[in-house]
Amino acid sequence: MTTTATSHRTRPPAQPDSLRAKRLPWYAAPAIAVAALALSAVLVYGTSIGGPVLVIVLGAILYLVGLFAAANAVEGRRSARNRTWSALIHSAFVLAVLPLVSVVWTLVSKGADRLDVNFFQTSMNNIGARDANGGAYHAIVGTLEQVGIATLITVPLGVLCAIYIVEYGRGKFAFAIRFFVDVMTGIPSIVSGLFVLAFWVLIVSPWFNDGRPSFSGFAAALALSVLMLPTIVRSTEEMLRLVPAPLREGAYALGVPKWKTILRVVLPTALPGIVTGVMLAIARAAGETAPVLLVAGGGAAINTNPFENNQSSLSLFVYQQAGDASKYAPARAWTAALTLVALVLILTIAAKLLARRNRLSR
Known part of the structure; x- marks a missing residue:
């Protein structure tokens, strides 16, 4: 009786399901992004409907769709929504920074011609x-x-x-x-x-x-x-x-x-x-x-x-x-x-x- 109680007390606790849940590998998001840009370039340039800007926009949409589909299949719907919204937030940050970087680069590249003592x-x-x-x-x-x-x-x-x-x-x-x-x-x-x-x-x-x-x-x-x-x-x-x-x-x-x-x-x-x-x-x-x-x-x-x-x-x-x-x-x-x-x-x-x-x- 004592042995049974001792073994019951020393049994390791069961791990929660969240620790054993499947997750996408670290390279999944970059791979999906590359595939989305490649597919977007094929569609845009293959049909001659636009240029680099349309490739980036369509690639971003395809990336979000692909990321949601992959995360939904491996991690579940809740994790897929979380990954998609995180990607949207990061995309918004990039869109906000790009004009600033463009302005600074234009000013420096074109304004350096007359940066002299005169x-x-x-x-x-x-x-x-x-x-x-x-x-x-x-x-x-x-x-x-x-x-x-x-x-x-x-x-x-x-x-x-x-x-x-x-x-x-x-x-x-x-x-x-x-x-x-x-x-x-x-x-x-x-x-x-x-x-x-x-x-x-x-x-x-x-x-x-x-x-x-x-x-x-x-x-x-x-x-x-x-x-x-x-x-x-x-x-x-x-x-x-x-x-x-x-x-x-x-x-x-x-x-x-x-x-x-x-x-x-x-x-x-x-x-x-x-x-x-x-x-x-x-x-x-x-x-x-x-x-x-x-x-x-x-x-x-x-x-x-x-x-x-x-x-x-x-x-x-x-x-x-x-x-x-x-x-x-x-x-x-x-x-x-x-x-x-x-x-x-x-x-x-x-x-x-x-x-x-x-x-x-x-």
Whole structure:
């Protein structure tokens, strides 16, 4: 009796069915993908109904069908659905990344032709249609000054507005602010340029220019501020709302005033998200052409004074060179576009590193 009980207790437990279920080998999915592309190529090119794009699309459909059929036959219907949806998710990721990779590759391949010292040290002043030289130094200076001034104007105003909406705003006034911020989010850039043209250039600037309207980089910065403000307000508002309420309540319980809680607890916690929103606004402002064309006028000469005379920007430089009849203009346009993307990337990385360092130092 004792021996029987002991052997019964020491008998190994039965393995669950999931551990003994059949599974497709690791090479099944790649093999199905290759077979699907081969069959798709035969069908498309054999019937002459399309090209490489149709081969890829039809191959993806055949791959999903083949993967579902193979998994259903070996692993069961539930596992087949899981594999199919996983493949769809991966395909969506690839489709989302492909345009980005294509844009970066096009910019690098076509913009590398004029990546030389002359491009970054000269302007287009006195450059003719048959001159292969000429650069975007004046446009780089204009972009940095205009976006920098717009950032100095917009970031404090946008962050303070978001703080008021989240921490203090109650009633109809806060609702009105939130409503107008949402409306401003959809304003076309040409409208902001027309607003600054009608207000600053035609009404205010004559007071400082002997009664004559004057284009300037500062006017372009004002127009860019109108575009940046709603992005900064909305992103900062959402980041402040994500700060856990117990952090605020803990500070209040220790007797910390509300303004100091916001300054020392809420803002540092939401800082990475706020920086991301600011960089998104800066990226949009740096790529705008219509406001700069309307209120800054553009120009071929170097102008380091944003408060007087015409001033260009990289986005406006790309627009002008893309429409120029010179055979050397497209190369300048591509290099300027690559410079603009690189500039925004460098600013974004620097801002992220600065925000991370400040957070770790606390």
